[in-house]
Structure formats: structure tokens, C-alpha cells
Amino acid sequence: MSDTSPYDCYPVMMRLQGKRCLIVGGGPVAERKLEGLLAAAADDIVLVSPDATAEIRELSEAGRLRWERRHYREEDMAGAWLVFAATGDKALNASVGRLAERSGKLVNVAHESELGNFITPSILRRGELLVTVTASGNSPSFSRLLRKELEARYGDEYGITVKRLGQLRKLALEQLADGKLRSDVLEQAADEALARGNERKDIQQWLNELTDKIRGR
Ligand SMILES: C[C@@]1(CC(=O)O)c2cc3[nH]c(cc4nc(cc5[nH]c(cc(n2)[C@H]1CCC(=O)O)[C@@](C)(CC(=O)O)[C@@H]5CCC(=O)O)C(CC(=O)O)=C4CCC(=O)O)c(CCC(=O)O)c3CC(=O)O
Numbered sequence: 650m651s652d653t654s655p656y657d658c659y660p661v662m663m664r665l666q667g668k669r670c671l672i673v674g675g676g677p678v679a680e681r682k683l684e685g686l687l688a689a690a691a692d693d694i695v696l697v698s699p700d701a702t703a704e705i706r707e708l709s710e711a712g713r714l715r716w717e718r719r720h721y722r723e724e725d726m727a728g729a730w731l732v733f734a735a736t737g738d739k740a741l742n743a744s745v746g747r748l749a750e751r752s753g754k755l756v757n758v759a760h761e762s763e764l765g766n767f768i769t770p771s772i773l774r775r776g777e778l779l780v781t782v783t784a785s786g787n788s789p790s791f792s793r794l795l796r797k798e799l800e801a802r803y804g805d806e807y808g809i810t811v812k813r814l815g816q817l818r819k820l821a822l823e824q825l826a827d828g829k830l831r832s833d834v835l836e837q838a839a840d841e842a843l844a845r846g847n848e849r850k851d852i853q854q855w856l857n858e859l860t861d862k863i864r865g866r
């Protein structure tokens with residue numbers, strides 16, 4: 650007998666640019682999923698719902714998504730890559746989930762996660778640093794609370810830190826041919842960045858200092 654549960658999940662980070670994302674529903678849950686997509690720079694979002702929250706309306710007026718102001722139809726599914734079934738109608742959510750799954754799409758079903766094939770974590774964004782938290786469906790409230798705790802601990806400066814580490818790594822890949830030296834340097838850089846934050850050092854100078862330090866060990 651297998652010991653798996655629907656709570657067993659594999660996390661991924663997806664690029665959504667150029668991918669059609671379909672949201673069915675226009676309430677607070679649809680709004681939250683929409684905001685998550687926009688934060689990830691999704692640029693082809695269609696939301697189908699006869700009504701929508703004030704925030705969704707505003708975003709639609711600002712051109713951030715296309716709002717189809719009507720009930721869902723099966724044809725809406727054509728061309729969608731990522732689907733959210735987030736209406737208050739559970740039978741409809743389930744049928745959106747079934748159709749999407751049958752046609753090999755990624756689908757999230759808001760009222761009962763097991764009817765879809767992915768769930769959404771709570772997300773802390775600091776520039777390109779993302780910390781995602783999930784209790785795998787056991788407790789969205791716990792995920793939310795833990796995210797808030799992390800938010801207080803890790804401020805905006807971490808986005809800058811990650812950016813600087815990226816620039817340093819790019820230089821290291823260009824300049825340090827010795828793989829062992831490079832990985833030691835990058836590990837040391839991460840260590841320093843975590844301990845001391847963003848020192849206002851020129852990136853090339855930082856790389857030189859790290860390289861000297863590792864070589865001198
Ligand atoms: C399985 C999952 C599927 C999915 O939606 O992807 C799911 C499912 C369900 N949520 C329900 C309820 C609530 N969800 C929230 C909030 C969030 N829910 C999110 C994710 C997930 N919710 C996935 C699991 C993630 C995990 O466990 O870690 C977050 C993290 C991310 C996001 O929504 O993008 C976001 C917080 C974002 C943030 O603030 O950081 C709150 C709190 C609030 O609204 O303030 C409540 C009320 C309190 C409570 O129930 O705990 C219900 C019952 C519906 C009903 O009663 O009808 C179901 C249905 C079911 O359990 O199957």
C-alpha cells in the first residue's frame with residue numbers, strides 16, 4: 650500500500666511571461682491569485698466573472714489583465730496554460746478543474762485543492778529573493794503567519810543583497826576559471842552578505858578581496 654497523501658508536493662518556480670493565465674471568478678480569492686500572478690510579471694491574464702472586486706476592476710482598467718464580464722464558458726480554457734478555478738460555485742470549480750486536468754493544464758481549485766494539480770504558497774518577495782511558505786494545504790493561516798514573521802525579519806535590503814550577489818557571480822563566472830576557487834569564493838560571498846548585508850563595495854573590488862582571501866587560506 651502506498652503511503653502518499655494529496656499533501657505531498659513538489660515546488661517549482663515558473664516563468665509566466667507570454668503564458669495565458671486564466672482565472673475563473675472575481676472575488677477576494679481570485680483577487681489574491683491575480684495579485685500573485687502580477688507580482689510574477691504575468692502578461693497575459695484573462696479573468697472571467699460576471700462581477701469583480703474593486704481592486705480587480707481597477708487593475709483591469711489599468712490594462713493589467715483582460716476581464717471578461719460574464720459567466721465562464723468551456724471555450725475560455727482554450728489556449729490557457731495556467732488555470733485558477735476560484736468561483737463561489739463548487740460544482741463549477743470542480744468541472745473547470747476536471748477539464749483543465751484532462752487537457753494537461755496546470756490548475757488550482759480554490760475550494761478543494763485535491764481537485765486541482767497545484768497549490769499556491771504564501772510568498773515573501775524582496776526583489777528577486779523569494780521566500781515561499783506552504784503548509785501543503787494543512788493550514789493556509791499558518792503559512793500566512795509564518796510569512797508575516799519572515800517579512801519582519803527580512804527587509805527590502807535583502808533584494809539588493811541578492812542583486813549584488815548576482816553581479817558578483819557573473820564576474821566570477823567570467824574571471825575565475827578554477828571551479829573550486831570560484832565556488833569557494835561564491836560561498837564566502839553569500840556568507841558575508843548574509844552576515845553583514847550590503848556593504849557599499851565595488852563589485853570587482855569585492856571579488857578581488859574574496860579571491861585573495863580564499864587563495865591565502
Ligand atoms: C490548499 C490551498 C490551495 C490554493 O489555494 O492554492 C488553499 C486552500 C484553501 N484555503 C482556504 C482558506 C483560507 N486560505 C487563506 C489564505 C491563503 N491560502 C493560500 C493557499 C492555499 N489555500 C493552498 C494551501 C497553502 C498552505 O497550506 O500553505 C495562501 C497561502 C496563498 C494564496 O492564496 O495565494 C493564502 C495566504 C497568503 C498570505 O497572506 O500570505 C485564508 C486566510 C485568509 O484569507 O486570510 C483562509 C481562511 C482560513 C483557513 O482556512 O485557514 C480554504 C477553505 C475555503 C473555505 O472555507 O471555503 C481552502 C480549501 C482547502 O483547504 O481545500
Ligand SMILES: NC(=O)C1=CN([C@@H]2O[C@H](COP(=O)(O)OP(=O)(O)OC[C@H]3O[C@@H](n4cnc5c(N)ncnc54)[C@H](O)[C@@H]3O)[C@@H](O)[C@H]2O)C=CC1
Pocket residue numbers: 673674675676677678679697698699700701702719720721735736737738739741758759760789
Ligand atoms: N484557496 C484559498 O485560498 C481560499 C479558497 N476559498 C474558496 O474559494 C472560493 C472563492 O472564494 P471568494 O473569492 O471568497 O468567493 P466570492 O463568493 O466572494 O466570489 C466568487 C466569485 O465567483 C464569481 N462567479 C460565480 N459564478 C461564476 C461563473 N459561472 N463564472 C465565472 N465566475 C463566477 C462571482 O462573480 C464572484 O466574483 C470559494 O469556493 C471558497 O470556498 C476561500 C478562501 C480561501
